[in-house]
Amino acid sequence: MVSMSSRASRPNPAPQAYPEAQIQVEGVGKVFAADPGLLGSLRRRRPSGYVALDNVDLRIEQNTFVSIIGPSGCGKSTLLNLIAGLDRVSSGQILVNGQRITGPGPDRGIIFQNYALMPWLTVLGNVEYAVQTACPSLSRGQVRERAREHLVTVGLERAMHRYPKQLSGGMKQRVAIARALSINPSILLMDEPFGALDALTRAYLQDEVLRIWEEHRITVVLITHSIEEALLLSDRIVLMSRGPAATIADVIDLPAVRPRQRQLIEQHPDFLAVKQRLEEHLLRETRAVEEHV
Amino acid sequence: MQSRFGFSCCPVHPSGYCYDYALCLSLLCLSFQLPSLLLLSVPDRRLSKPLAIAISCLSILVALILWQLLASQGILGKNFPGSLKTLEELSWWLSDPFFDNGPNDLGIGTNLLISLRRVLIGYSLAVLVAVPVGLLVGLSQVAESSVNPFVQLLKPVSPLAWLPIGLFIFRDSELTGIFVIFISSVWPTLINTAFGVSSINPDFLKVSRSLGASRFNTVFRVVLPAVMPNILAGMRISMGTAWLVIVAAEMLLGSGIGYFIWNEWNNLSLPNIFSAIIVIGFSGLLLDQVFGLLQKRFDYQA
Numbered sequence: 001m002v003s004m005s006s007r008a009s010r011p012n013p014a015p016q017a018y019p020e021a022q023i024q025v026e027g028v029g030k031v032f033a034a035d036p037g038l039l040g041s042l043r044r045r046r047p048s049g050y051v052a053l054d055n056v057d058l059r060i061e062q063n064t065f066v067s068i069i070g071p072s073g074c075g076k077s078t079l080l081n082l083i084a085g086l087d088r089v090s091s092g093q094i095l096v097n098g099q100r101i102t103g104p105g106p107d108r109g110i111i112f113q114n115y116a117l118m119p120w121l122t123v124l125g126n127v128e129y130a131v132q133t134a135c136p137s138l139s140r141g142q143v144r145e146r147a148r149e150h151l152v153t154v155g156l157e158r159a160m161h162r163y164p165k166q167l168s169g170g171m172k173q174r175v176a177i178a179r180a181l182s183i184n185p186s187i188l189l190m191d192e193p194f195g196a197l198d199a200l201t202r203a204y205l206q207d208e209v210l211r212i213w214e215e216h217r218i219t220v221v222l223i224t225h226s227i228e229e230a231l232l233l234s235d236r237i238v239l240m241s242r243g244p245a246a247t248i249a250d251v252i253d254l255p256a257v258r259p260r261q262r263q264l265i266e267q268h269p270d271f272l273a274v275k276q277r278l279e280e281h282l283l284r285e286t287r288a289v290e291e292h293v
Numbered sequence: 294m295q296s297r298f299g300f301s302c303c304p305v306h307p308s309g310y311c312y313d314y315a316l317c318l319s320l321l322c323l324s325f326q327l328p329s330l331l332l333l334s335v336p337d338r339r340l341s342k343p344l345a346i347a348i349s350c351l352s353i354l355v356a357l358i359l360w361q362l363l364a365s366q367g368i369l370g371k372n373f374p375g376s377l378k379t380l381e382e383l384s385w386w387l388s389d390p391f392f393d394n395g396p397n398d399l400g401i402g403t404n405l406l407i408s409l410r411r412v413l414i415g416y417s418l419a420v421l422v423a424v425p426v427g428l429l430v431g432l433s434q435v436a437e438s439s440v441n442p443f444v445q446l447l448k449p450v451s452p453l454a455w456l457p458i459g460l461f462i463f464r465d466s467e468l469t470g471i472f473v474i475f476i477s478s479v480w481p482t483l484i485n486t487a488f489g490v491s492s493i494n495p496d497f498l499k500v501s502r503s504l505g506a507s508r509f510n511t512v513f514r515v516v517l518p519a520v521m522p523n524i525l526a527g528m529r530i531s532m533g534t535a536w537l538v539i540v541a542a543e544m545l546l547g548s549g550i551g552y553f554i555w556n557e558w559n560n561l562s563l564p565n566i567f568s569a570i571i572v573i574g575f576s577g578l579l580l581d582q583v584f585g586l587l588q589k590r591f592d593y594q595a
Contacts, residue, residue, distance in 0.1 A: 086499055104503040116496035119593035120518040129514065133504040165593065183504065 020098065021059035022219050023083060023187065027092035028056045030078055052078045054245035055092070058238060062186075065213060065220045067230035069278065070240030070249075071285040076223045079240075080191050083221060084110050096187065106134035109180030113192040115172040117164040117179075124160040127151060127179045134183035150178040153212060170201040174208065181212070187219045195225065203262075206232055214259055227278045231265045237278065242285040249281065374564040382564035383571060396548065397556060401572055408539050408549040409576070411467070415474025416535045422475075423482035423531070424524055428516065430483070431490020444480060452477035452538040456545055466546040473542045478535040482527035489523025490516060521591045529584035536577045 030053040052075040060066050068076050081087040083094055085104035094101050096108070104110075117126050127147035131138065138146070151157050154174040164172055173193055180188055193209075194202040206229060213220060213233075224230055230237050231254065239250040255270045265271040340348070357376040364375035374382075390402025399407075429436040452473050459469035497519055501511045543551025550569055557565040 084503060086502060104505065106503075106505050108503065110499070110503045112496050112499070114496060116494070116500050118497060118500075118515065118518070120521070120591075130500075130504055133501065133506045133510060133514075163593075179500075 022062040022097055023058070023060040023221070024095040025056055025058040025060075025079070025083070025092070026095070028079075028082060028089050028094060029054050029091040030075070030082060030087070031090040051245045052243060053082075054247050056247055058248060058251075060219060060221065060236075062219055063217050064235045065222070065233055066236045066238060067222045067224055067234040068238045068240060069224055069227065069230050069282070070246065071242045071282060071289050072225065073289065074240045074243045074285070075246040076240060077191050080189050080221060080223050083187075084108055084189050086110075106183045107185055108187045108189055109183055109185035111173070111176050111180050111188070111190040111193045113195045115164070115169075115176045115196075117172055117175055119164050122161050122163055123151065123156060123167070123175050124148070126164070126175060127182050130179045131182050147178075147182055150182040151175070153181065153215075154178045154208065168201070169197050170205055173197065173205060177209070177212065181216065185218065187221065190220065190222045192223050192225065194229065202229075209233065210260065227275060227282070228265070230278070231271055231275060232260060232262065237274070239278065239281055242289045249285075250277075252277065372563075374567065379564045379567040379571075382562075383568040386565070386568050386572075399548070399553070401550070401553065401569065404548070404550045404553045405572060405576060408543060408551065411470040411543075411549065412474055412532075412535045412539050415471040416478050416532060418471070419475045419479040419531060419535075420482055420528055423479045423527070424486055427483045427486025427524075427527075428490055428512065428520070430487040431493075431520070432512070432516070437487070444483065447476075448480045448484075452534075453541055453545075456542060466548065470539065470542055470546050470549070474535045474539060477538045478531035481530035481534060482524065485523045485527025485530070486520060489520030493519045522588065522593065525584060525588045525591055529581065529588065532580050532584060533577070536573075536580060540573060 029051070031049045031051050033049040056079060068079065070076050078087065082089055083096070083101075085101045085108070117123075118129065121129060124144070124147055127150060128143050131143045131146050135143075148157070148160070151160055154177055156171060156174055156178065159167060159171060164175070167175070176193075194205055197205065210233060220233075222230070222233060234254060235256065236254065237252045238248055239252065240246050241249040252274055254274060255268065257264060257268070265275070357380075361375040361377055363369050364373045364378075367373070386401040390400045390405075392398075392400040393403055426436075426440065430440050431437075455473050455476050456469060459472040460466070463469050463472065493516060497515050498511065501515045506515070539549065540551040540554065543549035544555040546552060550573060554566050554569045557563075557569065
């Protein structure tokens with residue numbers, strides 16, 4: 001086991017110190033209603049919809065980095081959208097900081113796979129829009145100052161006046177990270193943020209996210225396909241079963257080694273064991289998905 | 294009538310019109326196409342800008358020469374004006390475009406301004422209505438269901454069908470012209486705007502929702518800029534339609550560039566009609582180019 005000394009570098013207390021989870025997902029189900037069609041709706045028939053999630057229970061403590069991993073189509077993004085408040089639960093409830101969520105809020109920053117930067121705004125404009133909208137009481141100068149600050153954090157102070165179309169995919173995602181952090185959320189939700197990037201850029205951005213997370217230490221929920229990514233970044237990995245009616249198959253706590261290096265997860269026996277477990281699970285679930293026609 | 298070019302195989306119309314003129318015309322046109330057909334077989338190279346312009350000018354010049362040849366041979370009918378006669382008339386009209394000698398003797402520029410005024414007023418009203426309604430239709434299913442039947446029913450109606458209605462309601466040719474322009478140019482902008490809203494990237498809306506943006510904020514700071522390219526594309530088509538319609542409408546309204554053409558037809562002055570056609574074409578081109586520039590400004594992708 002790794003010594004606990006690396007823990008000492010954490011600015012915040014260890015997550016275990018918080019008995020109350022920051023995000024509590026309690027018996028959540030999500031059913032997407034099917035279109036009954038014109039005749040069906042006249043007859044008031046409701047076809048059974050698609051059950052994406054069934055009875056999902058999850059507790060995420062404050063300041064932990066949690067990855068949700070599962071076979072494709074298992075409802076990972078659905079779960080993230082529910083936590084974000086962009087979609088409504090069909091059953092159960094989700095509590096954030098003890099409050100039942102009814103919609104999206106600036107306490108949760110979201111990062112999308114395709115960046116979702118507004119192409120008519122400059123890099124600075126994109127971040128300023130977020131700050132202005134989330135904190136309408138700030139003056140123009142304060143908004144600009146805060147946007148600038150966060151762009152410096154992601155190392156884009158020199159690209160501030162460029163438009164998104166002039167940036168590489170990695171830069172765009174860094175702008176999206178700056179935008180999400182600029183509203184000072186207590187939770188950061190990332191939906192396959194590096195899925196659209198090439199391997200080298202992805203590795204660079206993973207390191208960037210690690211570095212930024214070490215500085216900010218907020219709760220992060222990361223949706224990913226990549227086992228390596230989950231191992232490199234997370235405190236805890238949530239494994240989902242295949243859909244439909246996906247649920248949580250397993251929750252794995254990773255050794256608390258921080259800061260984490262790539263070589264470490266390739267050599268450390270605990271990480272290797274987890275890696276093997278994840279691979280087996282994902283392979284089994286994916287095979288079941290692909291062979292079920 | 295004897296066949297002028299010796300194509301004895303060509304039949305002769307009972308009126309005496311010899312079809313070998315038509316044959317000759319087609320052959321001439323074909324020979325004109327030959328160089329461009331040859332060009333098709335060579336791999337296309339990117340032309341430098343001056344070369345492209347030079348080729349365009351050359352093409353116009355060739356067309357003018359052909360026109361002059363055909364007209365001077367009488368192939369297009371007796372007394373059909375050639376390009377020289379037309380350009381001479383055009384330069385006369387352009388030398389003093391803004392005279393006003395009573396309603397049936399206005400300068401071509403004066404008439405053009407009358408038409409432009411009608412188009413700009415009718416068109417601006419159309420855009421002022423079409424953009425908000427289009428946004429509403431794109432954002433709300435209720436609005437879509439209630440507006441859609443009118444759009445679908447009224448869009449295919451020829452704008453000129455509205456002329457009698459306009460004349461009856463307004464009893465005024467000026468207002469009727471504006472009304473016809475309004476009703477014919479409202480649809481493309483409306484439809485394009487609504488389509489733009491419905492095809493907006495859902496991630497933009499998710500971002501603004503997750504930031505807790507108000508509906509007002511979302512519409513004006515996200516939806517409107519996002520659909521700006523669609524709005525401009527619609528406005529461009531609307532402007533094209535308006536400019537097409539005004540000429541036809543004015544033939545019945547008694548002033549403007551359309552009426553100028555009708556008037557010159559009554560005077561049997563084809564060179565003047567051609568002059569008006571050239572002026573109309575150039576004005577339409579200019580209006581279109583303005584939108585081309587605007588679209589370039591709001592093209593987020595390129």
